[in-house]
Amino acid sequence: MENMQFTAIILMALLTFKLLMLPSKVTLNPMANKARLLMAGSTTLLGVQFLLQYICHLRDMGVSQAVMLNLFMFIPVSWMFSMAVLNLQGKGRLKPLDRWMGGITWFLCTLLLGIAAAIDGEPLLSETHEIQIAEIICSILYATMQGHYAWRHTINLRAMRNALQNYYDRDMEGMLVWMQLSVIILVVLALMVPVLIFGTGPWLAIYGIFFFASIFYMIDSFCSYVVSSAPRRLEEAEDNEEENNEKAIVTETTTEVSEDQMKRIDRIVEQWLKDKCYLKRDLKLPVAAAGLGIPQYLFSTWLRNKNLKYSEWITALRIEEAKRVLLEHPDWTSEAVADHCGFNSREYFHRIFRSNMGMTPVSFQQSNGISNR
Numbered sequence: 001m002e003n004m005q006f007t008a009i010i011l012m013a014l015l016t017f018k019l020l021m022l023p024s025k026v027t028l029n030p031m032a033n034k035a036r037l038l039m040a041g042s043t044t045l046l047g048v049q050f051l052l053q054y055i056c057h058l059r060d061m062g063v064s065q066a067v068m069l070n071l072f073m074f075i076p077v078s079w080m081f082s083m084a085v086l087n088l089q090g091k092g093r094l095k096p097l098d099r100w101m102g103g104i105t106w107f108l109c110t111l112l113l114g115i116a117a118a119i120d121g122e123p124l125l126s127e128t129h130e131i132q133i134a135e136i137i138c139s140i141l142y143a144t145m146q147g148h149y150a151w152r153h154t155i156n157l158r159a160m161r162n163a164l165q166n167y168y169d170r171d172m173e174g175m176l177v178w179m180q181l182s183v184i185i186l187v188v189l190a191l192m193v194p195v196l197i198f199g200t201g202p203w204l205a206i207y208g209i210f211f212f213a214s215i216f217y218m219i220d221s222f223c224s225y226v227v228s229s230a231p232r233r234l235e236e237a238e239d240n241e242e243e244n245n246e247k248a249i250v251t252e253t254t255t256e257v258s259e260d261q262m263k264r265i266d267r268i269v270e271q272w273l274k275d276k277c278y279l280k281r282d283l284k285l286p287v288a289a290a291g292l293g294i295p296q297y298l299f300s301t302w303l304r305n306k307n308l309k310y311s312e313w314i315t316a317l318r319i320e321e322a323k324r325v326l327l328e329h330p331d332w333t334s335e336a337v338a339d340h341c342g343f344n345s346r347e348y349f350h351r352i353f354r355s356n357m358g359m360t361p362v363s364f365q366q367s368n369g370i371s372n373r
Helices: 002-020 030-056 063-090 096-120 129-165 173-191 193-198 202-227 230-254 259-274 285-292 296-305 310-328 334-341 346-357 361-367
Strands: none
Touching (some): 002 030, 002 202, 129 230, 173 202, 173 230, 285 296, 310 334, 310 346, 346 361
């Protein structure tokens, strides 16, 4: 156990150093910088926790002593990490409950543990029935707190996906995978707190390995995310979504979008499709709207009325063209097909084609009687 604690101290120190040494372009982004500092604070607290465990040999003293310290530290750590992700998701716009849920939970748990110690008349770090009951209640409060943050993260992730789908002409959700996995990991860690209370030996070792791997993944993924172009691309999509929504609301309150307008857009889009303008690469929604000669917000309104997501719609059109080309031009290479249909790369074309058709382009040709080239 002591070897694991010492390893954790070193790991937390390295992760904190990594967060603090991120390049200047991260520090110049207010939301990314705030998230970086919150995460650095969480890894620092974890390092302090494991240092106290290591120096004071709390596990040797008894289960309650170690659990009390874990709860005392884990709650603010999870709070800070959740706040870091929420700041990234909401561009700093947080609801009061989101901002203070972690602090309220930490205060209640500290109060409960103090009351339990006062009731039994024993010192705070004593192994008593009252303390164990308080720890169980605190673990439930901790799980509830993390459940609330998971719910808020999920709502924000859905909005972020919508913004990406309504702006880019290809699947960009991969940039959010780390965020979704981090939310799931935090919930799992909260639900596994009883292992710290009742677990011994192998169970604690399993929890420790999962915990270390999880923290490393979350911090490393965050660092990779904020130094990449993903935050800028996401912000571009979100700003566009907000602008279109605001214009749509203003239009709806001042003048109703008429059925004749929608029919006119139908005709414009129909001609655009006949001309196969959707085969151009990097066809973001503003570019497509400009090509159609339609204001962005009207084009977005048209897509909503048709229950279409922009990226899914464009992808479906390109897949249909790819199917035609694969059958009519079996001599074309995958790169040529991908380039003709507007896909950014051969690898992306293969992945999207397989996801939509359930088979590779070559398998599609073979199923239609065309031999492998």
